[in-house]
Amino acid sequence: MELRHLTAFVAVAEELHFGRAARRLNMAQPPLSQQIRQLESELGVRLFERSTRSVRLTGAGEAFLRPVREVLAGLETATRLAKAAGRGEFGRVSVGFAGASSHAALPRLTRAVRTAHPGIELVMRGQTYANRALDLVADGSLDLGFVRLPVSRPGVAARVIAEERLVCALASDHPLAREERIEVAGLAGEPFVSFPADAGSSLRDATFQTCERAGFVPRVVQEAPDSYTVLALVAMGVGVTLTLTSCTHIQQTGLVYRPLAGRPVVLRSALAWRTDNPSPALRSVLAVARRVLPAPPGAADGDDRGAGTGKAGSTGSTDDDSKGKAPPDDAPATERP
Structure with a gap:
């Protein structure tokens, strides 16, 4: 039994005419009749009573019609949802953050995501401090983490937000x-x-x-x-x-x-994610974050592709971080006049 058999059955059941059903399906009548015979053979029952003047459903056909319609409707819904998920409209994105330091940024992000993409679920992981969040993003356990620069993990990108x-x-x-x-x-x-x-x-x-x-x-x-x-x-x-x-x-x-x-x-806060994360939902969340959590003045657009030799998880940044350079291991943060 194939999907085409079910589609053919519903068309004939609704039209009660093989010619009209064939035109509706944009196919010739003989292949349609063959599909119905194959379906009846698979089920071991007759679905239609045929005569030279009429076509009508048998009792088995009437019993079969409603669940088949539900199957086709469910498939249509599943197809629509899958396509929406592929566009980043549905899905789950895990976010790691820690306490008070994200109190301003996180509510703005979550509210904006709910408004723009109500089908995306943000799975929040609190008490995830910056260095730990970076570890979890790097190993794929988190989709998105609130971290601090410099970020010097292969395959991890970060954008400065504060x-x-x-x-x-x-x-x-x-x-x-x-x-x-x-x-x-x-x-x-x-x-x-x-x-x-x-x-x-x-x-x-x-x-x-x-x-x-x-x-x-x-x-x-x-x-x-x-x-x-x-x-x-x-x-x-x-x-x-x-x-x-x-x-x-x-x-x-x-x-x-x-x-x-x-x-x-001065410490720079950033959002970090893996560049090879295939999630369309993550891409949608990042697009929202770029809009509602813009980079601070002087940080350009804040993209840091993780290049550099700074110690992993270090808390600071230099004035050149937005250019992809990392500070030496013993420089905890930017000092500015």
């Missing part, structure tokens, strides 16, 4: 809270609150690299899995932390933010 600066968060009654700007070296004797060492946090990496450049290794006294908890512990007076300007929307009693003295430490 620039952020490191700031110091500390308790409001801390002696340094009276300062307008915080010297990083002045934090040498302070206890720090940070993300876990094995979480793949680019912010933790940037914190350690910035402190080491100021001549000390930060003493972490407590770790927490997200910025909200880290900053709550800081407000309690457990320690200080370096966080991002994108996290300063988190306001808690007893918590203050102060910029760092000297040249700002």
Whole structure:
């Protein structure tokens, strides 16, 4: 039994005339009659009563007609959906992100995707820190990840979507809270609150690299899995932390933010994906992201094809990142006057 047999049967059942059914199918009548005979032979029943003047369905034919129509309608729906999926209108895209630093970009992206492509499901994976997200994108476990430059993985592309600066968060009654700007070296004797060492946090990496450049290794006294908890512990007076300007929307009693003295430490946030990912849905999401998450001024269009020798998962970028160059391994982030 083939699809052409079912199509032929429905045409004859609806027309109750072999000549009209043949014209409807754009074929000659003898092949149509042969297809009906083949179908009846396959089923072992007669589907039509034929005479020189009329054609009518048998009881078996009437019983067969409704489910065959459902099969053909289902096939038409499946064909339409498959073509829509091929155009990127349907599908699933997995997205890795971590907490507060994506609070502005992620809602804009998800709302815009729902509006433009309601058939695309975004599968969100929270608590996926930048370095870990890059690993998962590189090995194909994630379609799209919120990461930080530089991206130096073969086959992984990234587009800059934001620039952020490191700031110091500390308790409001801390002696340094009276300062307008915080010297990083002045934090040498302070206890720090940070993300876990094995979480793949680019912010933790940037914190350690910035402190080491100021001549000390930060003493972490407590770790927490997200910025909200880290900053709550800081407000309690457990320690200080370096966080991002994108996290300063988190306001808690007893918590203050102060910029760092000297040249700002700038981190570039990006979306990363594998260039060989065949998903049309991913391409549609990337097109939406390009519209609603434009590259910041000075980052050109932000495409970085992963060329360069920077350490994988490093948190920083140089002014030439948009040209595909990566910073040296010991440069955690851009410092700008």
